[in-house]
Structures are given as C-alpha cells and as structure tokens.
Amino acid sequence: MDKLRTKEVESLFDGILTLKNREECFAFFEDLCTANELISMAQRLEVAKMLRNNNTYVEISEKTGASTATISRVRRSLDYGNDGYDTVIKRVK
Secondary structure, three states, X not given: OHHHOOHHXXXXXXXXXXXXXXXXXXXXXXXXXXXXXXXXXXXXXXXHHHHHOOOOHHHHHHHHOOOHHHHHHHHHHHHHOOOHHHHHXXXXX
C-alpha cells in the first residue's frame, strides 16, 4: 500500500473526491479509463457484493461473467485486504 501513497495518487483521489454527482463521475472516468477497465472495476465490485452475500463461484460467474481467477482475486481482497470493498458495499446499499 505504501507504494501507492504518492503525491500523484493522492492528487487523483483528491480530484475524485471533488466529483459531485454521477454525471461528473461518468465524464471523469470515461476520460480516465477505457470502457473495458471501467466495466472490469464495476464487475469486481459486483463480485464482492455477491461473495458477501454468500453466493457460490458458479452463481457469481453466471451472473457477472467473471472468471474464477477474478472471483478468487476479489475473495483474497475481502479476506486479506484493507476493507475497501466492505466500506463501499456498506455505504452504497
């Protein structure tokens, strides 16, 4: 995590925190990411939600199209990460 704490990353996060609504988020993230990158991030959040709801890998894969590798990666983040997914999941209900 320490290698992420650069002035540039902090500036990016500061910029994200200034966005006021969904339309501003769409505009910024469409400029920042490719469509596939954005869709992949959204897919991983959906996988995290489904894992927290005790869905099986098969159910998650069928609903989201995520590979078992992606599901496993998200599972590792949920089990050993920094609780980022859980923070967002709790706040976006």
